[in-house]
Amino acid sequence: MPETSKPTLIVNARLVNEGREFEGDLRIENGRIAQIGTGLSAREGDHVVDAAGRRLLPGMIDDQVHFREPGMEYKADMATESAAAVAGGLTSFMDMPNTNPPTLDSAALEDKYKRATGRARANFGFYMGASNDNIEAIRALDPLRAPGIKVFMGASTGNMLVDNPETLDAIFRDAPTPIITHCEDTPMIDAELAKYKAKYGDDIPAEFHADIRSRQACKKSTLLALELARRNGSRLHVLHISTADELELFERGPLIRADGSRKQITAETCIHFLRFDRADYATLGHLIKCNPSIKEASDREALIAAIGDDVIDVLATDHAPHTLEEKMRPYTGAPSGLPLVQYALLAALELVHEGRLTNAQVVQKVSHAPAQLFDVAQRGYLREGYMADLVLIDDAPLTVRREDVLSKCGWSPFEGRTFHSRIGATWVNGVLAWDGSQLVGGPNGQRLEFARV
Numbered sequence: 001m002p003e004t005s006k007p008t009l010i011v012n013a014r015l016v017n018e019g020r021e022f023e024g025d026l027r028i029e030n031g032r033i034a035q036i037g038t039g040l041s042a043r044e045g046d047h048v049v050d051a052a053g054r055r056l057l058p059g060m061i062d063d064q065v066h067f068r069e070p071g072m073e074y075k076a077d078m079a080t081e082s083a084a085a086v087a088g089g090l091t092s093f094m095d096m097p098n099t100n101p102p103t104l105d106s107a108a109l110e111d112k113y114k115r116a117t118g119r120a121r122a123n124f125g126f127y128m129g130a131s132n133d134n135i136e137a138i139r140a141l142d143p144l145r146a147p148g149i150k151v152f153m154g155a156s157t158g159n160m161l162v163d164n165p166e167t168l169d170a171i172f173r174d175a176p177t178p179i180i181t182h183c184e185d186t187p188m189i190d191a192e193l194a195k196y197k198a199k200y201g202d203d204i205p206a207e208f209h210a211d212i213r214s215r216q217a218c219k220k221s222t223l224l225a226l227e228l229a230r231r232n233g234s235r236l237h238v239l240h241i242s243t244a245d246e247l248e249l250f251e252r253g254p255l256i257r258a259d260g261s262r263k264q265i266t267a268e269t270c271i272h273f274l275r276f277d278r279a280d281y282a283t284l285g286h287l288i289k290c291n292p293s294i295k296e297a298s299d300r301e302a303l304i305a306a307i308g309d310d311v312i313d314v315l316a317t318d319h320a321p322h323t324l325e326e327k328m329r330p331y332t333g334a335p336s337g338l339p340l341v342q343y344a345l346l347a348a349l350e351l352v353h354e355g356r357l358t359n360a361q362v363v364q365k366v367s368h369a370p371a372q373l374f375d376v377a378q379r380g381y382l383r384e385g386y387m388a389d390l391v392l393i394d395d396a397p398l399t400v401r402r403e404d405v406l407s408k409c410g411w412s413p414f415e416g417r418t419f420h421s422r423i424g425a426t427w428v429n430g431v432l433a434w435d436g437s438q439l440v441g442g443p444n445g446q447r448l449e450f451a452r453v
């Protein structure tokens with residue numbers, strides 16, 4: 001059963017919302033933000049939280065996670081990963097279709113919603129996947145039941161490559177929801193991989209992942225996605241941009257333009273591309289092997305700048321856990337992906353500490369933008385009447401330790417790193433889910449609703 005929310009008054013907070021930071025109080029009632037103001041007084045029965053000037057943000061909405069269920073529960077499951085999520089200030093997630101079985105029809109989609117209900121600590125949405133032969137299921141998809149349709153235009157974990165040109169065209173023409181793409185050109189990657197295998201066998205040094213999964217492969221595939229979207233008038237969101245080269249392909253400016261229209265084509269990057277670069281393969285090896293690959297320091301810098309410049313619209317995680325045993329295998333056997341939900345928001349806030357971004361920019365990219373882009377109903381903002389998905393940030397340092405990792409895989413690429421802040425509290429649907437040191441209560445995530453007509 002969902003937890004019931006206790007009337008809660010958060011006082012003396014520094015609210016970050018819709019481009020502003022301001023001192024204020026926020027009242028939670030019946031799972032929603034009932035009131036935002038200054039000098040709000042406690043009513044009888046209110047649980048009062050003194051934020052003492054700490055930042056209060058809308059919870060992060062992560063538009064790209066792999067929680068592995070069904071089929072790969074030995075790596076992760078919805079209960080464990082959503083626990084890690086709320087510990088990291090992430091209150092909603094949208095999960096990818098490369099599970100086993102893959103999410104290729106409405107029955108598989110609804111099975112995932114059923115699995116999450118009563119087990120997920122954060123709110124949940126599930127993407128429908130595309131294959132070379134499920135166009136009818138895509139056409140039949142009710143747009144209120146999924147945030148979008150995921151198209152692997154490059155092969156990655158799971159075998160979901162869509163490379164048939166007619167099928168791609170049909171998907172881009174007929175998709176009833178936004179299309180989200182993984183863009184990497186598989187033939188180019190295969191050709192590079194063959195060269196490195198000829199030289200090193202299976203034990204290719206990890207750093208060359210950046211060259212095998214090359215910048216050229218990213219750009220070629222992204223260009224194809226853009227061409228398909230422009231020709232078909234589709235709504236396209238290109239996931240996990242990893243190179244400076246691709247940035248010039250996207251529109252610069254706010255997701256919601258001055259005239260009120262929304263960008264038709266948008267770009268996402270992920271936290272690991274902002275915090276790691278080629279030099280890190282020497283110490284972290286396959287722990288940071290992911291697709292697309294982490295590339296150069298110059299890419300990292302350009303991507304951070306592109307967030308500030310509104311070329312990148314969304315900052316997500318691509319949380320993709322694998323076991324340590326799997327990650328320790330030689331290059332060709334080590335799967336791609338890393339667990340990120342627990343520390344992504346803290347890692348993003350480091351960019352504020354470094355003076356690269358403002359709090360408001362981070363909130364725009366991790367909370368408002370995913371809500372805007374996927375038409376998420378009643379979430380993603382500090383607004384009266386909206387669901388109370390909130391995160392309080394403590395300005396006390398946190399060093400990431402393996403024993404604190406809640407993801408089932410039990411490791412983090414950030415181990416040993418110290419962040420300047422930590423998650424002081426997370427509320428999901430008005431109920432405390434994380435109190436700063438531990439999980440509180442039971443699973444309280446709800447199915448995301450999409451306000452589409």
Ligand code: DOR
Nearest residue numbers: 156157290291320336337
């Ligand atoms: O690194 C990645 N891991 N990239 C993907 O596209 C898939 C993901 C996974 O599922 O492991």
